[in-house]
Amino acid sequence: xxxxxxxxxxxxxxxxxxxxxxxxxxxxxxxxxxxxxxxxxxxxxxxxxxxxxxxxxxxxxxxxxxxxx
Amino acid sequence: xxxxxxxxxxxxxxxxxxxxxxxxxxxxxxxxxxxxxxxxxxxxxxxxxxxxxxxxxxxxxxxxxxxxxxxxxxxxxxxxxxxxxxxxxxxxxxxxxxxxxxxxxxxxxxxxxxxxxxxxxxxxxxxxxxxxxxxxxxxxxxxxxxxxxxxxxxxxxxxxxxxxxxxxxxxxxxxxxxxxxxxxxxxxxxxxxxxxxxxxxxxxxxxxxxxxxxxxxxxxxxxxxxxxxxxxxxxxxxxxxxxxxxxxxxxxxxxxxxxxxxxxxxxxx
Ligand SMILES: Nc1ncnc2c1ncn2[C@@H]1O[C@H](COP(=O)(O)OP(=O)(O)OP(=O)(O)O)[C@@H](O)[C@H]1O
Ligand SMILES: [Mg+2]
Numbered sequence: 001x002x003x004x005x006x007x008x009x010x011x012x013x014x015x016x017x018x019x020x021x022x023x024x025x026x027x028x029x030x031x032x033x034x035x036x037x038x039x040x041x042x043x044x045x046x047x048x049x050x051x052x053x054x055x056x057x058x059x060x061x062x063x064x065x066x067x068x069x
Numbered sequence: 070x071x072x073x074x075x076x077x078x079x080x081x082x083x084x085x086x087x088x089x090x091x092x093x094x095x096x097x098x099x100x101x102x103x104x105x106x107x108x109x110x111x112x113x114x115x116x117x118x119x120x121x122x123x124x125x126x127x128x129x130x131x132x133x134x135x136x137x138x139x140x141x142x143x144x145x146x147x148x149x150x151x152x153x154x155x156x157x158x159x160x161x162x163x164x165x166x167x168x169x170x171x172x173x174x175x176x177x178x179x180x181x182x183x184x185x186x187x188x189x190x191x192x193x194x195x196x197x198x199x200x201x202x203x204x205x206x207x208x209x210x211x212x213x214x215x216x217x218x219x220x221x222x223x224x225x226x227x228x229x230x231x232x233x234x235x236x237x238x239x240x241x242x243x244x245x246x247x248x249x250x251x252x253x254x255x256x257x258x259x260x261x262x263x264x265x266x267x268x269x270x271x272x273x274x275x276x277x278x279x280x281x282x283x284x285x286x287x288x289x290x291x292x293x294x295x296x297x298x299x300x301x302x303x304x305x306x307x308x309x310x311x312x313x314x315x316x317x318x319x320x321x322x323x324x325x326x327x328x329x330x331x332x333x334x335x336x337x338x
Contacts, residue, residue: 013259014255014259021215021269022329025222025269025333026333028219029226029333
């Protein structure tokens, strides 16, 4: 057991859930909703909004399927 | 003229039927005329939660097909006389649930009731889209858990695009009902906090329904929790939700809007 795993065990999981959801939904609002019938909603979901990618920061190992296919 | 309220979620088992029964009973207890419609064709449960399972003669599909009149199919509650239930069909084919048929049923009920509450099935298929189709108000039932939140987000997108209101350029009034919430677990960081869920979904909060054994106890007895256990924490939360639905304008979300909801607004404000 090293220092890293000690900290990891003590980290609560809810903030991770929040961060994962934010990344996922930012994309699903522009992509998943983009089917023909959801068009109205997807259009209003700011399609031009740039992707805020937490994984641009090297310390956060989050991957994003839409940006890094 | 009734308000049509859909209780929806996307994800299954989060508490839609429990909430439909509790909200419906609470609204009726306040003197409103309420009709609850079970849209879960093939898997009806609202009759059971209401303790009316042995009184079902005709159902929604019978009415749509013209086998029965709406008055014959509606079951009047024995405890609250302004509360009525239109059960789903347990056996019939879902194909009979038509857009036109549902429209006719809703229009017929609008004249006679103050509230029509549609208990949506899980998923995003026909039953769910038809349950929300005529809605003026939507209660999005969500558990503080990743898959439920994701599915709620999808449902909110559908409320903004697939409902009649949306097609007419209007908005369905959306409310978040956070159910099965365990405050102690949220405090320990095991489940998402209320603020986080609100920031992500960015619709106003109607109420937080705590996780409680009283819900199970009431459904065992065939009573909505607001009738079966009116002083319990979940019942009080549902009663509070009904007070909000009946009038107060809700402003919380404006105050609580965080960075995420600002950046990724579902609708350009
Ligand atoms: N606040 C609560 N506390 C404890 N248990 C609850 C609570 N709300 C709902 N439940 C339980 O969760 C289960 C699912 O509830 P319910 O049937 O209302 O969900 P649903 O969303 O209608 O499901 P479905 O998608 O299958 O229609 C039931 O066993 C119910 O008793
Ligand atoms: Mg249900």
